[in-house]
Amino acid sequence: MYNKSSSKAEEFINNEEILETLKYAKENKNNFELIDKILKKAEPVKVGKQTKCQGLTHREASVLLECEDKNILDRIYKLANKIKQAFYGDRIVIFAPLYLSNYCINGCVYCPYHRQNTTIPRKKLTQEEIKQEVIALQDMGHKRLALETGEDPVNNPIEYVLESIKTIYSIKHKNGAIRRVNVNIAATTVENYKKLKEAGIGTYILFQETYHKESYEKLHPTGPKANYAYHTEAMDRAMTAGIDDVGLGVLFGLERYKYEFAGLLMHAEHLESVFGVGPHTISVPRVKRADDIDPDKFSNGIDDETFKKIVALTRIAVPYTGIIISTRESKEIRAELINLGVSQVSGASRTSVGGYSQAERPHDTEQFDVSDQRTLDEVVNWLIKSNHIPSFCTACYREGRTGDRFMSLCKTGQIQNCCHPNALITLKEFLEDYATEDTKNAGNKLIQEKLDVIDNQTVKERLIKNLSEIEKGNRDFRF
């Protein structure tokens, strides 16, 4: 039985409910009266000084996904961008993954780190090697990381992850600092989530891979990850342990995307219903070529057009949730997606263990092929020139604005007075410390233009003062 507030995976991600949803969506794919009503419901509305958005249920969003009408698609894209602008403005947050270890005891058939793979060299960074990686990342200008490891209680126990987080936060090289460490590690216990919370992590990220239980079990034949319920209920344990910000994701290509999309939204509805706050972020990776992985062997791959529609509909359905696009995607598709609701991108990523401290991009321990191989300066330059504000901001998490406190900031439209100036401050730091001449010029011009849109004079004056302090060599201001 479907019950979004249940603590049991098979009740909050209920197979029958998803099948019913897909049937309902098919039956209504040309019901333009209903579709129009759904699109109108999703529109941002002004309530006093605030802008609000209702989002959509998994059923409503699935109807839009099923609809093939070109005019409707056009409306979906415009609405996604409008919602992104209303709650996130022009900002695009930038981060990089940091691979600590590729030892893994799972049997995930799409991932080259799976235990049976004997061709991939296994590597785990020492604390000294982590330091070198972090210095290399700081020297590019990164301030936010997402830690990645395989699952291996002997080689990568929770103590190793905790020690690594401590090392990362402790390194201050020149003007560099990692100010937010997000963590993408295997599902674990409430006890361990508490330890991660105490270590000061930002978001706990765990991709569901697929919501389809039967497929999940085939795709994860061995190892602890084979347990569908334990994996699917991980976010409940993380939130019970006090981690406010959790990041969901589906690995597109493994299962039929319509099923996954409904499952993903049901997961978000479940968290909202039980914990009063939905997912902080949603990631939408697609399966990529890797050491012993051929993506063409997965028959549910999705083309770029379908992918764009999924991203836009995710923005419409969960208006306050960050959407992340990684460097798995090419720069061309990333350029389209940032206008369809994406709010975070990774930049200059290396998916090998120890990849950042080497001059040439190594491929031996890589998790997957990286499509967008631009440097961080090039990514920042691209965003600036497409009128987006590259942001290295970590202020919310450091000011305790996590979970529902972050969401209420977003919901009350405080972005113009808080996130917008913070984005400009962190961009200014990047321009002063790490940018090439061209990026610096373009960035300073952008900052000037974006200063003008701030109505609140007190905020504006404080920001101008902070920007000039940064030029004098001072760092780490925030609203």
Ligand code: SAM
């Ligand atoms: N080991 C952890 C776990 O099992 O959740 C998380 C870290 S794993 C390094 C991060 C994510 O990479 C996985 O959750 C999966 O979705 C994705 N991934 C694995 N193989 C991939 C491939 N061939 N192409 C694209 N993404 C892949």
